[in-house]
Amino acid sequence: MEHLEQQMAELKTQLSAIEKKTAENKLSMIVFSGDMDKVLAAFVIATGAVAMGMDVVMFFTFWGTPILRDKGKKVGGKDTMGKMFGAMLPKGTGDVKLSKMNMGGMGTAMMKKLMKQKNVASLEQMLEMAEELGVRIFICEMSMDLMGFKREEMIDYQGISYCGVATFLEEAINSRIQLFI
């Protein structure tokens, strides 16, 4: 009996060690790209995953950052570099372009028209859906700093947070799926 009890205790220890190594029903995504097509793919995956019961985290970094700016918000007090980045990068999801076949904006306009025709949600609608479904959005602080963006000019989104790569990795390590987009 004692022998068995000891074995049982060992099994329990092993089991909890293994449990710590298993991931949660979660998808973590790095949205590095700011291209319309890739961001669209990111949101289709995110909303699809959350609809399947997964917890979803999107970490927007580099070119992905400017598209989370709010078109309607203006902030002052930027230095020259910050003003340049602010002016050159897309402002909000309505301002993004296709990575290929943009053709001076014509390709992007065509794609938007097609999406409407085929009942594919626009990026603006996807973002709203993501918020309703509880997709968490992280924005990379280093990218904000490099591009001179301020929190006051970013979109209002429930569950938005500003963080570094370590915070993202903590989520990613416990996720069953990780993607770099």
Next chain:
Amino acid sequence: MEHLEQQMAELKTQLSAIEKKTAENKLSMIVFSGDMDKVLAAFVIATGAVAMGMDVVMFFTFWGTPILRDKGKKVGGKDTMGKMFGAMLPKGTGDVKLSKMNMGGMGTAMMKKLMKQKNVASLEQMLEMAEELGVRIFICEMSMDLMGFKREEMIDYQGISYCGVATFLEEAINSRIQLFI
């Protein structure tokens, strides 16, 4: 004794809960890109993984979709947009270009020549190998719909299926490796 039996039953429950959270020996890949270099990387990884005994699923979406069209097949009855997309996008694996250094097609031609010289399989050969090895190919229905592609113009491939992101995610969640290419 009863005490031990109860503990044993608890351990079994825990064990099967953990088992549900572990992934299969499977690799799931999203092939979003239609660039020659990236698609080549995707097939090198896919065939390499299957040679190691892994189950492999490739989900072709967006720019990845047109390269699975069959050059020899023609379909009618497309609207203007569908005809435009059909004409502008690469038709089949033989028609793809490098993402960089394409130089009006010269770079791509050089790379193809080099691959032959160095005994690296061409995309056409990779696709054949993938089929023989049992790599499963999924094609994104939303992309087909957006680009106006019809099933009749896609390649013949054993184990091809048309589906949405949910079907892919179900595979991905049970895979040890997931990649977005």
Next chain:
Amino acid sequence: MEHLEQQMAELKTQLSAIEKKTAENKLSMIVFSGDMDKVLAAFVIATGAVAMGMDVVMFFTFWGTPILRDKGKKVGGKDTMGKMFGAMLPKGTGDVKLSKMNMGGMGTAMMKKLMKQKNVASLEQMLEMAEELGVRIFICEMSMDLMGFKREEMIDYQGISYCGVATFLEEAINSRIQLFI
């Protein structure tokens, strides 16, 4: 008693089967891109992960390969194709460009200046940090062969190794996080 012992033995077998399916505290990354912004992201993630106690493997392939050449090293005996690739591709981390807004080099120069201003480590410094922290670097032999690169022209880096996709996949399959950048 015997009954219990048998159950215990079965549990142990199940447990070790599950253990084989769990991944290690490791991050495996394919660095396919040679763009400054993406390579920067790759190193930020790599050094961040290793700082969190993870084991990190970076597998440089295709456009990622030339940036691991040593600017100071020269090798002879290349054929015409090898010389062309050698001349056209970036030589070392100091030679890379932004994937967007490069504007003839001006955008890249601006970004480098900004990174210095904001105390973001340069790629050269990141590479040094990665070496100190023990990030392992794999270089794809197929890419070396295609681009005509020789081992003698690559950087000195402790823990560098030259291998194929199979070696990478063996690491990736036992990793909790995998990314294709």
